[in-house]
Amino acid sequence: KQEVTQIPAALSVPEGENLVLNCSFTDSAIYNLQWFRQDPGKGLTSLLLIQSSQREQTSGRLNASLDKSSGRSTLYIAASQPGDSATYLCNTGGFKTIFGAGTRLFVKA
Amino acid sequence: DAGVTQSPTHLIKTRGQQVTLRCSPKSGHDTVSWYQQALGQGPQFIFQYYEEEERQRGNFPDRFSGHQFPNYSSELNVNALLLGDSALYLCASSDIGGFYGYTFGSGTRLTVV
Numbered sequence: 001k002q003e004v005t006q007i008p009a010a011l012s013v014p015e016g017e018n019l020v021l022n023c024s025f026t027d028s029a030i031y032n033l034q035w036f037r038q039d040p041g042k043g044l045t046s047l048l049l050i051q052s053s054q055r056e057q058t059s060g061r062l063n064a065s066l067d068k069s070s071g072r073s074t075l076y077i078a079a080s081q082p083g084d085s086a087t088y089l090c091n092t093g094g095f096k097t098i099f100g101a102g103t104r105l106f107v108k109a
Numbered sequence: 110d111a112g113v114t115q116s117p118t119h120l121i122k123t124r125g126q127q128v129t130l131r132c133s134p135k136s137g138h139d140t141v142s143w144y145q146q147a148l149g150q151g152p153q154f155i156f157q158y159y160e161e162e163e164r165q166r167g168n169f170p171d172r173f174s175g176h177q178f179p180n181y182s183s184e185l186n187v188n189a190l191l192l193g194d195s196a197l198y199l200c201a202s203s204d205i206g207g208f209y210g211y212t213f214g215s216g217t218r219l220t221v222v
Contacts, residue, residue, distance in 0.1 A: 046210060
C-alpha cells in the first residue's frame with residue numbers, strides 16, 4: 001500500500017529565501033509524481049509533473065526532482081515571494097492517486 | 110480550453126439527507142476521480158470512473174456512490190449524511206492511467222449541520 005509523507009508540515013521563511021520541500025513514498029512502482037499548489041479553500045493547481053523515466057522538471061522558479069530508487073521527490077522554490085504562500089501537495093500518479101498531507105508555506109514580506 | 114468544472118461551489122445539508130455533486134472533465138479527458146479533503150489534511154481518494162464504470166475505489170463506505178455519463182461528466186452521491194462528511198470535495202480528470210497527470214476543479218464545499 002502506497003504511503004506518501006511530506007516534510008516539513010509547515011514552513012515560515014522571509015521573502016527571497018530559497019527553499020526545499022520534501023515528498024517521500026513507500027512504493028517506487030509509480031507512473032509519475034505530480035506537485036500541486038492549494039490556496040485556502042480552493043482546488044489544486046498543478047505545478048510540475050515528473051514522469052517515472054525523468055529525473056527532474058523545471059518551471060520558472062520551481063524545480064522538482066524525482067529519485068524513484070530512494071522513494072523521494074523534492075520541490076525547490078527559488079527566491080521565494082509572499083505570493084508563494086500556500087499549501088504544497090505531492091501525489092503519486094497512476095490509477096489510484098495518493099496524496100501527502102502537504103506542506104503549509106508562509107513567506108513573510 | 111475549459112478546465113474541470115464542479116457544481117455547486119458551496120452546499121449546506123442536514124444530517125441524514127442525501128447530496129449530489131457534479132463534475133465536468135477537462136476537454137480530452139475520459140476519466141474522472143473524486144476526492145474528499147477534510148480541513149488541514151491532504152485529499153483522500155474516493156473512487157475513479159472510466160467508461161461509465163467504477164474502476165478504482167478508496168476506503169469509503171457504500172454511502173458514497175457515483176456515476177459517469179456518456180459525455181464523461183460525473184456525479185458523486187452521498188446518502189445518509191453525517192457531520193463527518195463535511196469537507197471539500199474535489200474532482201479531477203485525466204487520461205485512464207493518469208499518465209499525463211491530473212487536472213483538478215475548484216471543489217465543492219459541503220457543510221453538514
